[in-house]
Amino acid sequence: MSLAARYHEFGPPSVLRIENIDAPLPKPGKVRIAVRAAGLNPSDYKTREGMTMGSAAFSFPAGVGRELAGVVEKLGQGVTSLAVGDEVFGNVVSGAVATLAVTNPDNMARKPAGLDWVTAGGLALAGQTAHDAVASQRVTADDTVLVSAAAGGVGVIIAQLARLAGATVIGTASAANHEFLEGLGVIPVAYGHGLADRVRAVAPAGVSVVFDQHGRETVEAAIDLGVPRTRINSIAMDPEEFGIERVGRGPINTQTLETLARLVVEGSLVIPIEATYPIAETRQAFEHLESGHLRGKIVIVP
Numbered sequence: 001m002s003l004a005a006r007y008h009e010f011g012p013p014s015v016l017r018i019e020n021i022d023a024p025l026p027k028p029g030k031v032r033i034a035v036r037a038a039g040l041n042p043s044d045y046k047t048r049e050g051m052t053m054g055s056a057a058f059s060f061p062a063g064v065g066r067e068l069a070g071v072v073e074k075l076g077q078g079v080t081s082l083a084v085g086d087e088v089f090g091n092v093v094s095g096a097v098a099t100l101a102v103t104n105p106d107n108m109a110r111k112p113a114g115l116d117w118v119t120a121g122g123l124a125l126a127g128q129t130a131h132d133a134v135a136s137q138r139v140t141a142d143d144t145v146l147v148s149a150a151a152g153g154v155g156v157i158i159a160q161l162a163r164l165a166g167a168t169v170i171g172t173a174s175a176a177n178h179e180f181l182e183g184l185g186v187i188p189v190a191y192g193h194g195l196a197d198r199v200r201a202v203a204p205a206g207v208s209v210v211f212d213q214h215g216r217e218t219v220e221a222a223i224d225l226g227v228p229r230t231r232i233n234s235i236a237m238d239p240e241e242f243g244i245e246r247v248g249r250g251p252i253n254t255q256t257l258e259t260l261a262r263l264v265v266e267g268s269l270v271i272p273i274e275a276t277y278p279i280a281e282t283r284q285a286f287e288h289l290e291s292g293h294l295r296g297k298i299v300i301v302p
């Protein structure tokens with residue numbers, strides 16, 4: 001049997017149920033993972049609310065969660081790239097918040113021994129997204145980069161990858177996260193009305209690249225600051241409205257995940273964990289996530 005968080009209709013966190021279900025069987029080419037940790041992302045609640053494109057073709061009951069870390073526990077026919085007992089982390093189509101989950105081994109990277117389970121469980125999606133966004137802009141030490149929601153799941157990784165590329169980084173956050181961002185070498189500014197002026201005050205020579213994780217306000221500030229639209233990337237709004245870029249998560253690349261894991265282990269990349277919850281409290285975990293004010297990730301530990 002597997003204990004799994006599922007829902008039978010679209011709706012708020014109260015539609016979530018914790019159910020005992022038959023252990024999912026790995027089809028040929030798939031593997032079954034004994035889940036040690038599963039990260040939550042905004043797409044999980046957008047899907048649960050029926051907001052995403054895929055929802056029309058949805059079948060209930062639906063599983064929850066798209067990233068995990070765990071131990072390979074059963075191999076589907078023909079799998080040779082992983083073995084039972086391997087410690088891995090990565091992306092699943094659905095159903096990561098469970099004691100057992102089935103996935104494609106190509107979407108799993110090996111978890112280094114020095115990477116703890118909780119961090120590994122919350123690393124894959126925000127990590128791949130942040131990596132792909134930063135790589136698309138070829139950030140260098142000559143850049144001054146503005147990152148919105150810089151303490152959030154994706155923003156905190158973008159900010160640090162841009163710092164690692166040598167850039168000067170300004171990050172928007174609420175006051176509660178300013179000291180934390182300073183500790184990462186990021187210049188904090190408050191989001192909200194007057195953002196462009198506050199950014200001008202800390203970057204009188206201008207901003208060259210903007211990564212937005214929260215929507216319109218940062219993009220409008222970026223345009224006000226004279227940043228070329230090809231160097232404004234938003235993963236939180238329709239890019240066509242302003243003719244900006246939208247590079248978010250591309251396909252999972254195990255080499256990228258392994259590089260991010262190595263950076264964490266060597267201490268160059270911090271993945272803050274806002275909170276962990278047991279699987280029985282998945283509903284409370286979502287209520288916390290949906291509050292919108294996180295420092296890093298919320299991770300379920302089954």
Ligand SMILES: NC(=O)c1ccc[n+]([C@@H]2O[C@H](COP(=O)([O-])OP(=O)(O)OC[C@H]3O[C@@H](n4cnc5c(N)ncnc54)[C@H](OP(=O)(O)O)[C@@H]3O)[C@@H](O)[C@H]2O)c1
Binds near residue numbers: 150
């Ligand atoms: N996670 C992924 O892999 C992924 C992939 C593709 C796209 N996206 C999209 O990217 C967006 C961000 O994702 P995420 O995982 O980083 O979300 P998240 O972790 O839930 O973001 C939380 C952050 O948003 C900040 N925030 C709240 N209100 C704000 C405001 N008015 N202006 C600026 N920042 C504000 C908060 O800062 P304070 O706590 O300091 O208030 C908090 O740190 C979402 O729309 C998501 O759907 C995410």
